[in-house]
Amino acid sequence: MIISMRKHASKEEIDHVCERIREFGFKVHSIVGDERVVIGAVGVGDVTPCLEMLEAAPGVESAVRISAPYKFVSREFQAERTRIRVNGAEVGGDDFIVMAGPCSVESEKQIMETAEAVAAVGAKILRGGAFKPRTSPYEFQGLELEGLKLLAKARAATGLSVVTEVLSERDVEMVAEYANIMQVGARNMQNYALLKALGKCQRPVLLKRGMSSTLKELLMSAEYLVAHGNPSIMLCERGIRTFETATRNTCDITAVSVLNELTHLPVILDPSHATGKRSLVPALARAGVAIGADGLIVEVHPCPEKAFSDGAQSLTLDMFRAMMRDLKPYMQLWKESRVAVAAAV
Ligand code: PEP
Ligand code: MN
Numbered sequence: 001m002i003i004s005m006r007k008h009a010s011k012e013e014i015d016h017v018c019e020r021i022r023e024f025g026f027k028v029h030s031i032v033g034d035e036r037v038v039i040g041a042v043g044v045g046d047v048t049p050c051l052e053m054l055e056a057a058p059g060v061e062s063a064v065r066i067s068a069p070y071k072f073v074s075r076e077f078q079a080e081r082t083r084i085r086v087n088g089a090e091v092g093g094d095d096f097i098v099m100a101g102p103c104s105v106e107s108e109k110q111i112m113e114t115a116e117a118v119a120a121v122g123a124k125i126l127r128g129g130a131f132k133p134r135t136s137p138y139e140f141q142g143l144e145l146e147g148l149k150l151l152a153k154a155r156a157a158t159g160l161s162v163v164t165e166v167l168s169e170r171d172v173e174m175v176a177e178y179a180n181i182m183q184v185g186a187r188n189m190q191n192y193a194l195l196k197a198l199g200k201c202q203r204p205v206l207l208k209r210g211m212s213s214t215l216k217e218l219l220m221s222a223e224y225l226v227a228h229g230n231p232s233i234m235l236c237e238r239g240i241r242t243f244e245t246a247t248r249n250t251c252d253i254t255a256v257s258v259l260n261e262l263t264h265l266p267v268i269l270d271p272s273h274a275t276g277k278r279s280l281v282p283a284l285a286r287a288g289v290a291i292g293a294d295g296l297i298v299e300v301h302p303c304p305e306k307a308f309s310d311g312a313q314s315l316t317l318d319m320f321r322a323m324m325r326d327l328k329p330y331m332q333l334w335k336e337s338r339v340a341v342a343a344a345v
Helices: 011-023 048-056 108-120 145-158 169-178 192-199 215-227 254-262 271-275 278-291 317-344
Strands: 002-005 027-032 037-042 060-064 084-086 089-091 097-101 125-127 161-165 181-184 205-208 233-237 267-269 295-299
Touching: 002 011, 011 027, 011 037, 011 048, 048 060, 089 097, 097 108, 097 317, 108 125, 108 145, 108 317, 125 145, 125 295, 145 161, 145 169, 161 169, 169 181, 169 192, 181 192, 192 215, 205 215, 215 233, 215 254, 233 254, 254 267, 254 278, 267 278, 271 278, 271 295, 278 295, 278 317
Parallel strands: 097 125, 097 295, 125 161, 161 181, 181 205, 205 233, 233 267, 267 295
Antiparallel strands: 002 037, 002 060, 027 037, 084 089
């Protein structure tokens, strides 16, 4: 059940509701918003008597039964889309958002050149890994703190915001000092210690789908973040493991539509990791716009053949410029349909 307290309900009323819910045997999670407190009640058993009690309790505006196991992130809980402000940009709002940059931050020259190029053609958020999760321990692991500092420098020079991966709960504070958005990589989608730590962090999270995870599991991981205090989440489809070997992963493009039905959270498509091959990225990016994703995260490198990681799927700066040009009319249609849908609701 989700219980919305009235605007400015008193502390006594909130405490009383929580206490009564516990008496019915449910666990209570409260989220304190700017205007109101929302209480999630979770547990097993028939909720009907508890719902009846809540309807009569002082300070309660509404109490609804949520059938999905992910409560706070479900569309049942919140019909309107979540909009997440990141500096001047809004993810989940009226503009299609492009995040772009190298897989790894490698040097000042590389990140500056990339940041300036992507900003010039409309990207709003700079990506770049400072902590890299690599399959082999002998591969480049990232510049770590130095990489974070370079990202901050690129932000200062271009006005772009920064999204970068955090690999461990130990690094949350350090990464949050430099990043605007904290990326949870596919390999860490079910790292619950990390999710709990990010719940307490004030920064929005880009939560990537695990390569063998179902959408329900993705939403349950998002629910962890909300249950621990952080409702600002962007979900990311980045391809999943299948029997197909022609591409690095198989893009589950329908995931975008499924997520749009199941959750109010914004959905970002990563056509780079989904394909593993730069020639396939622009077409999949177009599909992402057409299917109604809220944005893209794309790997771009000034010289992909020299990239320390994921060179094969990284666009050159010229290819990125061409892709952005090609996407323009699609983004315009996207905007018109987003505004029309909002007006119809
Ligand atoms: C990345 O964004 O470079 C990355 C490692 O992505 P994923 O976690 O989706 O593999
Ligand atoms: Mn990568």
